[in-house]
Amino acid sequence: MIIVDYLKKSFFVAIWFMFLTFPIMVIRVDSIEGIVEWRWQNMLLVGIGSFILSLVGRYIRIKQEKAARSVQKGRVQQLKSSLLIDPKMYLPGLALISLLVLVFPFLFSVYQTNIMTTALMYIVLGLGLNIVVGLAGLLDLGYVAFYAVGAYCYALLNHHFGLSFWLALPLGALLGALFGIVLGFPVLRLRGDYLAIVTLGFGEIIRLVLENWNEFSFGPSGIANIDRPNFFGIDMSLNESIIALYYMMVCLVLFSIFMVNRLQSSRIGRAWIALREDEIACQAMGIDKTKTKLTAFALGATWAGMVGVIFAAKTTFVNPASFTFLESAIILSIVVLGGMGSIVGVVVGALVLILLPEYLRAFSDYRMLLFGAIMVIMMVFRPQGIIGNVRKSYLFQEKKG
Amino acid sequence: MExxxxxxxxxxxxxxxxxxxxxxxxxxxxxxxxxxFAHGEIYMIGAFTALIVASVLTVLGFNQLAILLCAGFAAVVYSSAYGYTVEKIAYKPLRNAPRLSPLISAIGMSIFLQNYVLLAQTSDFMPFPALIPEFEFMEPYAHIVGSSELVIFLVTTLVMVLLTLLIKFSSIGKAMRATAQDKKMAMLLGIDVNKIISITFVIGSALAAIGGLLIASHIGQINFYIGFIAGIKAFTAAVLGGIGSIPGAVLGSFILGWTESFATGYISSDYEDVFAFSILVLILIFKPAGLLGRDKTKKV
Amino acid sequence: MKPILEVNKICMDFGGLRALDQLDLEVKSGEIVALIGPNGAGKTTFFNCVTGIYAPTSGNIFLHDMKGKSSSLNGLKPNKITEKGLARTFQNIRLFSEMTVLENVMVGCHCRSTASILGALFRNKKTVQEEEEIVRKSYGILQKVGISEYVNEMAKNLPYGAQRRLEIARALATEPLLLLLDEPAAGMNPQETKELDELIVRLRDNEGLSILLIEHDMKLVMSLSDRIFVMDYGRKIAQGTPAEVRENPVVIKAYLGDDS
Known part of the structure; x- marks a missing residue:
């Protein structure tokens, strides 16, 4: 009986969505020519699609409610956490992945290596934002601003003074951190939702300034002919330097994972998570709220600044159009999809979200639509992300009191 | 002076x-x-619906008044329906979730709706028919204030008055105020809180649709992105006036409108959006409660 | 003997409402003091003022430590007050629910440890030692309050009584001189309350802690406290030993209303 009930409900949902999407999905007008195009097939698609989605949604809800009540869930969780913690379980997999990463440029074309480099860059960006959003619980919607700072730092210094990439890399990181502190300081007193919108505002201000301040940033036309990174003074062809950049990114990803991992299980990392969980209790534990927020904000920005430099070097061209709010949104959806606070989650999230649209051409048009939908769906059905964070366990030998 | x-x-x-x-x-x-965050998109959808309905009716040869009324009606109905649906999908399941969750969900919704319109319609600017007629008696002043500007101001005033009456005197308005004060208590007094929240979304969306229709007709073109910028600016206005306060939102909006207008007119139009964002940042840092808002003491 | 906490004529206004009115209170070293009063009397507001969550409108708060050093707590941020040696628990439990039990206590060690970001990144010897010390200390505290069996459990999955104990454990980790407990026995059954009673006495006797608690369970209050302060409508209406307070007509009136 209950199934009939669900079918009926989903049917009405489908009717509702067919109504809702009618003008925008079905009608298309060319008001200059005065032609109206009716796309009835879209209505059918919407109807079928929303019917199925509604059923699936209901099914997931019921399953979740059941799982919440039964003990079964605990066991699944156990298996998953042992998969991530127990070396016997994950070492073989890890070895295989490392091998694949190492030989990737030899197995695939330069074009694909280049895409992989992009994905690796997003992993690092995701790891950086993960500190701010996932660990410290500060919703930063202007993260791309620090990315832009790094990119323009290298682009301008290279253009004017011929600064080398290797000097720009730490400089970009430093400048990112500096901007993080300068922008963070006034806004970190704000409550969560205000913080989100102010960081969004800051992000847009920086982009608009870059777009309009022609004397400084060369305006919308941007800066071209930025030097590619030079590796040990070797003369390299374009293809070789793409492959070299790939390996450099692999190193940076490993470095970032190592760093973030150390941070999150440290005294500072615990303070971040405590801050995310409960600000008032966190302060009552003697933790300086402002300082803790600021370190998270600045450290997150450091990574963005660094990747910004790499971005400028990789594309050899920067302009303000690369640093829109959508870029921040992409990085945020990586963190959200993977699992806030989880390093493995961010890596998986970045690979899925960046590679999927590249390899499945059908997806690429629907990329942003998909990203938006992911944020909603993950929040509603699985707020912990595909790979939730696993807390460290401690073993005690002493006999219990 | 002029x-x-x-x-x-x-x-x-x-x-x-x-x-x-x-x-x-x-x-x-x-x-x-x-x-x-998706509210700006509701406004954009209102404008698009109006555009589509108006264009279809124009092709079918209706007269201008009928087109204006039908387009306005469709915009209000559809925006309200979208507002209602967005709340049901993206916010209602997250009522008791951590604070970050509904925010992220809202941003996702905003991005989704933008791209939905982009994909289903077009990424280009679409010309919007001038639905508001040019009045003859306004002709001598046309270089200072246009007919559509007059209509926009009058309609807005009328809507404000109606909204104030609704909230002050109707039973729905009272239920809304009660829910805003204390959801649990309102529920205990027999108010259907979910219904009131839905109604709030519907009313808000309807107002946005009216705004969308008017501005689109005034400026003459729209695209899928108009909601994002307008949304942030309107939010700035709401914060400026004190978020949660209805007179505050109106006051903040006019202050923001004039600031932008004079700043672009006398200083530079390149930085039009920067002015609004700067106001937003400054007000949130220095007076987060806004002009007419009240400081809230945190409960422990 | 000098009191450890000294509160002079403290007032707290919310808009036009006076939540605390000229309140005086002191806690001597090694004392267990209870703060009682009807709902809405301003007890939690008092705690919030003392711990820096609210800034009192007027009045003074002093903390005198064992070495005879005095410091004013007025206008200090909550974290600074905790550093000075005042720790609290919350009436509506505020644990870090997505962290393990041990981590909750480890967070409490924050202000008594020093590892910096660089320390965390490079894990020098000092940081590693400090981290080990934190783990050991935290586990010791868990044993002390009797919830060490849950050590790796998520805080949110703990039974109610254990959550209340974890709040105390977390506060202990900040190494306080004075512990403020906001309704520690709320929602506990008689057995749990009895164990809590023993725990609090043990903390005073073994750790040399002074304790100020808000509590509605009169049996607990009477058996536990050395002195009791009674509040109503933001004012102190009585103070004294449990026996004195029990007999005080003003207190009886405040609790039972005018008719009695």
């Missing part, structure tokens, strides 16, 4: 539109404490 007046009236027009959108932000914030 230039000043022209800027004054264009600021008034901007302010009116911001006010229509800002009310939706402020009402929703007042009732569930959420920044509805």
């Amino acid at each position: 230039y000043f007046l022209e800027l004054f009236f264009s600021g008034l027009t901007r302010g009116s539109i911001y006010a229509l959108i800002a009310l939706g932000y402020t009402m929703v914030y007042g009732i569930i404490g959420l920044i509805n």
Whole structure:
């Protein structure tokens, strides 16, 4: 009986969505020519699609409610956490992945290596934002601003003074951190939702300034002919330097994972998570709220600044159009999809979200639509992300009191 | 002087539109404490619906008044329906979730709706028919204030008055105020809180649709991205006036409208959006409660 | 003997409402003091003022430590007050629910440890030692309050009584001189309350802690406290030993209303 009930409900949902999407999905007008195009097939698609989605949604809800009540869930969780913690379980997999990463440029074309480099860059960006959003619980919607700072730092210094990439890399990181502190300081007193919108505002201000301040940033036309990174003074062809950049990114990803991992299980990392969980209790534990927020904000920005430099070097061209709010949104959806606070989650999230649209051409048009939908769906059905964070366990030998 | 007046009236027009959108932000914030990032998109969808209906009716050869009324009606109905649906899908399941979750969900919704319109329609600017007629009696002043500007201001005023009456005197308005004060208590008194929240979204969306229709007709073109910028600016206005406060939202909108108008007129139009964002940042840092808002003491 | 906490004529206004009115209170070293009063009397507001969550409108708060050093707590941020040696628990439990039990206590060690970001990144010897010390200390505290069996459990999955104990454990980790407990026995059954009673006495006797608690369970209050302060409508209406307070007509009136 209950199934009939669900079918009926989903049917009405489908009717509702067919109504809702009618003008925008079905009608298309060319008001200059005065032609109206009716796309009835879209209505059918919407109807079928929303019917199925509604059923699936209901099914997931019921399953979740059941799982919440039964003990079964605990066991699944156990298996998953042992998969991530127990070396016997994950070492073989890890070895295989490392091998694949190492030989990737030899197995695939330069074009694909280049895409992989992009994905690796997003992993690092995701790891950086993960500190701010996932660990410290500060919703930063202007993260791309620090990315832009790094990119323009290298682009301008290279253009004017011929600064080398290797000097720009730490400089970009430093400048990112500096901007993080300068922008963070006034806004970190704000409550969560205000913080989100102010960081969004800051992000847009920086982009608009870059777009309009022609004397400084060369305006919308941007800066071209930025030097590619030079590796040990070797003369390299374009293809070789793409492959070299790939390996450099692999190193940076490993470095970032190592760093973030150390941070999150440290005294500072615990303070971040405590801050995310409960600000008032966190302060009552003697933790300086402002300082803790600021370190998270600045450290997150450091990574963005660094990747910004790499971005400028990789594309050899920067302009303000690369640093829109959508870029921040992409990085945020990586963190959200993977699992806030989880390093493995961010890596998986970045690979899925960046590679999927590249390899499945059908997806690429629907990329942003998909990203938006992911944020909603993950929040509603699985707020912990595909790979939730696993807390460290401690073993005690002493006999219990 | 004439230039000043022209800027004054264009600021008034901007302010009116911001006010229509800002009310939706402020009402929703007042009732569930959420920044509805997707609200700007509701406004954009209102404008698109109006455009589509108006274009179809034009092709079919209706007269201008009928087109205006039908387009307005469709915009209001559809925006309300979208607002209602967005709340049901993206916010209602997250009522008791951590604070970050509904915010992220709202941003996702906003991005989704933008791209939905982009994909289903077009990424180009679409010409919007001038639905508001040019009045003859306005002709001598046309270089200072246009007919559509007058209509925008009058309609906005009318809508504000109606909304105030609704909230002050109707039983729905009372239920809304009660829910905003204390959801649990309202529930105990037999108020259907979910229904009231839905109604709030519907009213806010309807106002945004009116704004969308008016501004699109005034400016003459729209695209899928208009909601994002307008949304942030209207939100700025709501914060400026004190979020959660309805007169505050109106006041903030007019201040923002004039600031933008005079700043672009006398300083530089390149930085038009920077002014709004700067106001937003400054007000949140120095007076987060806004002009008419009250400071809230945190409960422990 | 000098009191450890000294509160002079403290007032707290919310808009036009006076939540605390000229309140005086002191806690001597090694004392267990209870703060009682009807709902809405301003007890939690008092705690919030003392711990820096609210800034009192007027009045003075002093903390005198064992070495005879005095410091004013007025206008200090909550974290600074905790550093000075005042720790609290919350009436509506505020644990870090997505962290393990041990981590909750480790967070409490924050202000008594020093590892910096660089320390965390490079894990020098000092940081590693400090981290080990934190783990050991935290586990010791868990044993002390009797919830060490849950050590790796998520805080949110703990039974109610254990959550209340974890709040105390977390506060202990900040190494306080004075512990403020906001309704520690709320929602506990008689057995749990009895164990809590023993725990609090043990903390005073073994750790040399002074304790100020808000509590509605009169049996607990009477058996536990050395002195009792009674509040109503933001004012102190009585103070004294449990026996004195029990007999005080003003207190009886405040609790039972005018008719009695």
